Amino acid sequence: MVSTQQEIVGRILRASTKGFTCGTSSRQVDTRHDFGAFVKVPIANDGDCCVIGLIYAVEIKDDQLVNELVMADSVNPNVLLDQRENRMVPVEIDVLNVGYGYRDANGAVINGFHSLPPRPPMSLTDVELCSIYEVFTFTQRYDFFRTVINASDVPSDDLLAAALRYASQAYPENQRYEFMVHCGQHLARMLANDLKRLSHVLALIRPA
Amino acid sequence: MQYPDDSENLDQWFPRDASAYMQAVLPIPRLGVVVGGSLSKGLVVKLDRGQSVEDLAVGRYVVVHGTNKRFFCMINDISLNNTNPAIQSDPPDISDPFLSAVYTGTAAYGTIHVAPMLSIGDDDKPKPVKTIPSHFMEVMNANVEDVNDVFGHEDESHFNVGTPLELDETQINIDLKRLVERSVGVFGKSGTGKSFLTRVLLAGVIAKNQGVNLIFDMHNDYGWEITSENGSSVKGLKQLFSSKVTILTLDVESSRRRNAKFDSEVKIGLDEIEPEDIAQLRVTMSLSDAMIDAAHTLHKRWGDSWIRRLLKGNVDDIEEVAENTPIMSGTLLALQRRLERFERWDFLVAETPEDSVERIVNLLVEQQQSVVLEFGRYGNSLEAYILVANYLTRRIHERYIDKVERALGDKAMEPPQLLITIEEAHKFLDPQIARATIFGIIAREMRKYNVTLLIVDQRPSGIDEEVMSQIGTRVTALLDNERDINAVLNGISGAAGLREVLSRLDTKQQAIIMGHAVPMPVVVKTRAYDEQFYASLINANGTGINIDKARKTLGSGGGERRIR
């Protein structure tokens, strides 16, 4: 899932400093668009500064034709396939901003800040999946937990859990458990006054 | 912490040796941080999550690394806390290792309470604490260097008495010069190692020439071979310092039976016993004031032989006294009955060929010998012990005063520092008699006449408060009686914190040392009194057994040399 190659998730449809939505054709949707994946995109008028976000929703919109095909009695399978793959409506991917950082000499965004970016990305900018290194360095600190936990209109508990499971893959196998324990400890401190929520999130990230 | 920073260098990211990597990124081990507290009540330290409360113990040393100073503290309480009390009603499932690792140290954590005792600033000199470290300063386990900075190294006046808790590789060196300068108390329940500990202290004083000792050895614990509780036998002081220790005995028979060497026998003349000596037995022999008055009267009328004459109990004699003095014959008869037991004590004789007091003073002052007076079977009779100890001490003390006064302040002419060891000290220093007895006087006059006490006792609460307050160094093994603990801690700063520590010492071979001879209270695991200990004395700063023998054969070691 996480890889070192440059992998485009989509292009910006709408954006704000809090988050953005990017779109891609339905043909492209795959593991790059997993719930909880880390993505990055340069912000407006600054090629070096990238916002880092978490995918929290992937939406496949309907249109008139789809509505009709759904109602139709019998449809030629080729028409269905064609309609599924060559739709004119993009798949929308919603991203929650959790930090930003600057590219290093190799183009990697490492040692980012766990706070919202100064500006949003511009429309149609390419959104990329973060590399394994970027995920590793970004998750050395836990400050972005709070952004996720406090985000409204986002399934924050599930998102955080998914993001952490995703991030753990960036760690060598023998360090994953420890990483999860550290994350859990940080959560335990953050959610100390909401023990029900804490135990729920812990149940979600608990390594098998 | 250092993170990999080169995204092209895979080795840096995922090193082959993962444990080395983890070590490199983990912070240095520490106990926790200061989160609150006060100078009077001590500091509260929140434990880091890696620290298990189970690995800690009261009495252990910790060091708070402040901005400019190190604060030396002793753990005196350990508690469990949580950030949200609701967790108590719905505790997490700790059998799950993941949940256990997450919750412990975060939502539920340990705190320790530590009492700051000393601080060391830039000048490396330990000073009493007058302030506390600020918030969130790091708290570490004390290391060897920390302990050495406080207690110094072993040298001609510092003597190793044991190791601090959990720090076996280091040692606590007490200042013997300061130890003997004021009275010393060794306390603890029966069987906690008081006699062993006292022997360690005495051996130190003798080895390092910090003074001479007079030991009233109630249970034959100090002179020659001693059988320990586990059946093995350990060496007495005479065996360790053959030329610096003289054993006198009151009971030759017992010494022979025990196969214990002794240098000579001590006898006390009945005619030398004065009414003042009898008065010291007031509590032990339940003598009334009237009986003591009677003793004085008899002494006046009959002279030195008053005891012998009373014991003979001639009816005419008794009547004569009753008629001519305000003393009732009933009182006389009661006194006579009390003193009858003197006849069973073979060390009391009508006349003595030589003056035992003179002999002991000569040994102590001229020959600079430590003297162990073994009581043999008389150790079981408290009356005999008290009578003899008081009798000798009163007279030796007089001579000491005389010698010190004649020296006119010239230290070189003064007699050597004398440390007198007594057991069952509360019988001598009971509040009812402490004011009048010689031991009370010595304790109170402090070091004026170069005589101090080493009192060994299992019931310090029975000792007069004023006398206790004059005890410079208190060494105490486990005590469990509340009143005894109070008595020992009375007047010690930071005592509240030591209470928990004191009542939780091991039942053997552990003690808190506090007061004059140590810069701060410290819990020690007492040095084992064994072959290794004996051997160390030989090497102790060139003052051990071998050198001693050499000196003796060379015929030096005369009276001019001063133990200082």
Ligand SMILES: Nc1ncnc2c1ncn2[C@@H]1O[C@H](COP(=O)(O)OP(=O)(O)OP(=O)(O)O)[C@@H](O)[C@H]1O
């Ligand atoms: N420093 C030590 N080295 C070796 N053994 C020790 C030491 N301290 C205590 N012990 C062991 O503990 C036993 C009891 O010690 P000790 O006789 O000194 O106790 P005590 O406090 O004097 O008892 P009591 O009040 O009955 O006189 C000893 O016989 C010995 O086996």
Ligand SMILES: [Mg+2]
């Ligand atoms: Mg004893």
